[in-house]
Structure formats: C-alpha cells, structure tokens
Amino acid sequence: MSEGKVTIRDVAREAGVSPSTVSRAFARPDRVSAATATIIFDAANRLGYHSEPVQTVPLRGIRGVIAVIVPDIANQFLSDVIRAVQHECDAHDYALIVAESRESASMERTAFDRIAPLVDGAILTSSRMPDAMIRKCAQTRPIVSANRIVRGVDSVVIDINDGVEQLADHIQRMGFDRVTYLDGPATSWSVGFRWHTVSQACAARGIAARRLWPGAPTVEGGFAFAGKYLDDPTGMVVAHNDLMAVGFMAAMRRQGRHCPQDYSIAGFDNDLIGQISQPTLTTVRQSPALMGTRAARILFDRLKGERPAQDITTVPTSLIIRESTRRPGGEGA
Incomplete structure (x- = not known):
C-alpha cells in the first residue's frame, strides 16, 4: 500500500x-x-x-458530563447519593463520572485534577479536602459541595438538628444520664459538626456525653471501639453512622454483651444494614438520595446560568425508634 x-x-x-x-x-x-x-x-x-x-467525536445524545467524587463508594450513604445524581443526569441528558478518594484529601485532589478537563462541573460529596483547596477547585469548574458547608461554594447539607433533638429526648425518656459517642474520621467536616450538635443537645438535658475518636466510618471502625467502651461503659451509645453501630454490636456480642439487654445504641443514616440487623437499629434518618438530587439540580442550574453561587440548601432529619434502644433493665421508651 x-x-x-x-x-x-x-x-x-x-x-x-x-x-x-x-x-x-x-x-x-x-x-x-x-x-x-x-x-x-x-x-x-x-x-x-x-x-x-x-x-x-461529538457527544451523542448528551449535553455534557459531570462528576461525583466520594470518599468511599462502598458506603451505602454515598452510593445512595451517586444513584440520585445518576437519576438526575439521565433526566437532564448528562453523563456521569464517579471517582473515589478512599478517605484521602490528596487522592481527592488528584482525582479532581484528572477529571476536571473532562467534565462541565462536579459534586464533591463529604469532601476531605480543606476549604481553601475546594475553593481553588471551584475556580476551574462549577462545584457543589454535598454533606459539607464550604464558604463561597454552593453547599447541600443535612440539617441534623431536629433528628438529634428527638434522639436526645429519647435518651432522656429512657433514663440514661451518660452517653458514649463513637465518632468518625478527623478529616470529615460532618464529624465535628455532628459531635457538637449531639453533645450540646445532651448537655441541655443534663446528660454527660463522652467522645471516642477518631474512627473509620465503617463496620470495622465501630468494631474497633468496643474495647475502649468497655473500659468505662455508659449503657447508652450513639454511633456516627449505622455502619459503625452495627460493627460495634458485633464486637460486643463477642464479649458476651448483647443489645438491648446490656446496652442501648443508636446510629445515623437509616441504612439498610440497620433495618435488618439484630436487633434492628434506632437511627436518625437522613436522606442522602434527596441530598444528591438537590446537589445535582443546583449544579445543572449553575451550568445553565440560572442560579447565583454561594447558596446553602438543607435536607431534614427525623428519629426512627427500633429495637436497639430501651430503658435500662426495662422496656423501650
């Protein structure tokens, strides 16, 4: 030839x-x-x-591409966010790229830098990056921060106040005056905010709250806290999320301690794992799907030039009482 x-x-x-x-x-x-x-x-x-x-090659049948970056794809809370964003992408004729940072701020920044040239905008969910770094990223592409407030960046967060107030009332009605709080990673914005809200609500009711942290927001992370808890058991435990609560219960069973006979526990999220655990888990219900939907719609409005920047949108919470909490030595409240 x-x-x-x-x-x-x-x-x-x-x-x-x-x-x-x-x-x-x-x-x-x-x-x-x-x-x-x-x-x-x-x-x-x-x-x-x-x-x-x-x-x-011209994009076929889609208007553009957006990205979602999450710390842990396996976490149901975050996978629910991704699924909701995908649904909105389908409705708006956008393609979606998903990346995982593995709980690392540096890996999150690397993922964003690699994806940015390929996308029109991004949703950073439970970002582990410092605020200044997120704002720097927002200078290159429209960004929405989900599950974290970042000044100068559109943010969608879950308003945990109502759910936590209901939880604190429940703890008070059951007669507990001490609570152990199993907390998540030090790099998570929601960790500090949630602990502050829980500790303040308990203090207002005369309930002493002690904090065990930092920990991984996983089943393994909750499992690892059982030994520290047993050094000074309080009878009532609140975990940063349902995964940690279920892991903690598994570790306690190995120690011959059973819920709710020997202690009560509550979590956050209303994950499926808490709904089918034995016992079923009392939890502060959050809506990651609604958060993902609102974050995606905000981003699409930004891309169409229909929304001003620097807005904060909230998603409500409420308490679901199940079998894992009851009065010490008695029935559930």
Whole structure:
C-alpha cells in the first residue's frame, strides 16, 4: 500500500467488508458481531489505522458530563447519593463520572485534577479536602459541595438538628444520664459538626456525653471501639453512622454483651444494614438520595446560568425508634 493516511475504505478492503461496517465497528461495536469486529480490528492494526480520537467525536445524545467524587463508594450513604445524581443526569441528558478518594484529601485532589478537563462541573460529596483547596477547585469548574458547608461554594447539607433533638429526648425518656459517642474520621467536616450538635443537645438535658475518636466510618471502625467502651461503659451509645453501630454490636456480642439487654445504641443514616440487623437499629434518618438530587439540580442550574453561587440548601432529619434502644433493665421508651 502506498504511504499516506490509512482510511476506512482501506480497512474495509483488507477485512473484506463494507466501509459502513467498519464505521459501525468503531462507533457502535455492539451492532457488529464479535467475529466481524475481530476481523476489522485485526485489519486496522495491520494497516496502522486509527479511528477518530475520542475527544474529537461529538457527544451523542448528551449535553455534557459531570462528576461525583466520594470518599468511599462502598458506603451505602454515598452510593445512595451517586444513584440520585445518576437519576438526575439521565433526566437532564448528562453523563456521569464517579471517582473515589478512599478517605484521602490528596487522592481527592488528584482525582479532581484528572477529571476536571473532562467534565462541565462536579459534586464533591463529604469532601476531605480543606476549604481553601475546594475553593481553588471551584475556580476551574462549577462545584457543589454535598454533606459539607464550604464558604463561597454552593453547599447541600443535612440539617441534623431536629433528628438529634428527638434522639436526645429519647435518651432522656429512657433514663440514661451518660452517653458514649463513637465518632468518625478527623478529616470529615460532618464529624465535628455532628459531635457538637449531639453533645450540646445532651448537655441541655443534663446528660454527660463522652467522645471516642477518631474512627473509620465503617463496620470495622465501630468494631474497633468496643474495647475502649468497655473500659468505662455508659449503657447508652450513639454511633456516627449505622455502619459503625452495627460493627460495634458485633464486637460486643463477642464479649458476651448483647443489645438491648446490656446496652442501648443508636446510629445515623437509616441504612439498610440497620433495618435488618439484630436487633434492628434506632437511627436518625437522613436522606442522602434527596441530598444528591438537590446537589445535582443546583449544579445543572449553575451550568445553565440560572442560579447565583454561594447558596446553602438543607435536607431534614427525623428519629426512627427500633429495637436497639430501651430503658435500662426495662422496656423501650
């Protein structure tokens, strides 16, 4: 073959198929049989043919692309956020890229820097980056911060005040005057905010709250706190989230301590794991799906130029009382 640019027609002749079949093999491989596609790609490799670079191909049927970055994809709270954002992307004809930072601020920044050139905007969910770094990222792409307030950046947060007040009333009605709080990672904004809200609500009711932290917001993280709790048991335990609460209960069972006979425990989130645990878990119900929906809609409004920046949107909470809490030596309140 003479030197020069290899074309689709050249590949078609080499493979013994029509040019339109070659075009489909590269653009829509699902519409070509596996055997035919193999023949076409082998011919293209022999001839040195390269299809049009992805970045120059017009987006098909979508308006653009946004990203969601989360600390832990396996966490149901965060996966519920992702699912809600995906639903909004489908409704707005946007594609979605998801990245995980593994609870690391530096990995989160690296993920954002890699994704930013590919997307129109991003949702940072439970971001572990410092505020200044988030604002720096917001200078390059429209950003919405979910589950964290960042000054100067659109933020969607869960208003835990009502849920925590209801929880504190429940603890008081059951007759507990001491509470152990199992807290999450030091890098999480929601950790400090939630502890402050819980400790203030308990103090207002004459309930002493002690804090065990930092910990991983996982089943393993809750499991690891059982030994420290047993050094000075309080009878009532509140965990940063349901995953930690379930992990704590598992560790306590290994120590021969059972809930709610030997202690009571409550969590946050209303995850499925808490709904089916034994006993079922009292929890402050949050709505990560609603938070994800509102964060996505705000971002789309920003991209359309229909929303001013620096707004804070809240999502409500409420207490769900289940089997894991009851009066010491008695029945549930």
